[in-house]
Amino acid sequence: DVTGGMPTHDHGLPTEPVAREKAPGVYRVEGVRFHMHGAWEMIFEVQFEHQDGQSRADTVKVSFEL
Numbered sequence: 001d002v003t004g005g006m007p008t009h010d011h012g013l014p015t016e017p018v019a020r021e022k023a024p025g026v027y028r029v030e031g032v033r034f035h036m037h038g039a040w041e042m043i044f045e046v047q048f049e050h051q052d053g054q055s056r057a058d059t060v061k062v063s064f065e066l
Contacts, residue, residue: 018030040065043059044061
């Protein structure tokens with residue numbers, strides 16, 4: 001899942017990005033649009049199955065300024 005927005009403006013992204021698998025374990029995020037300058041963040045939730053058969057999830061937040 002891909003979400004994000006401008007935390008200081010208290011709104012999300014103006015689009016609904018989608019992560020698509022391009023090759024095994026390689027993903028591309030499409031449909032991202034930033035409509036103004038300022039502080040943004042993108043949040044990626046990655047779900048995967050570990051070698052022991054257990055499902056796992058990790059969340060990564062990337063903060064940046066445009």
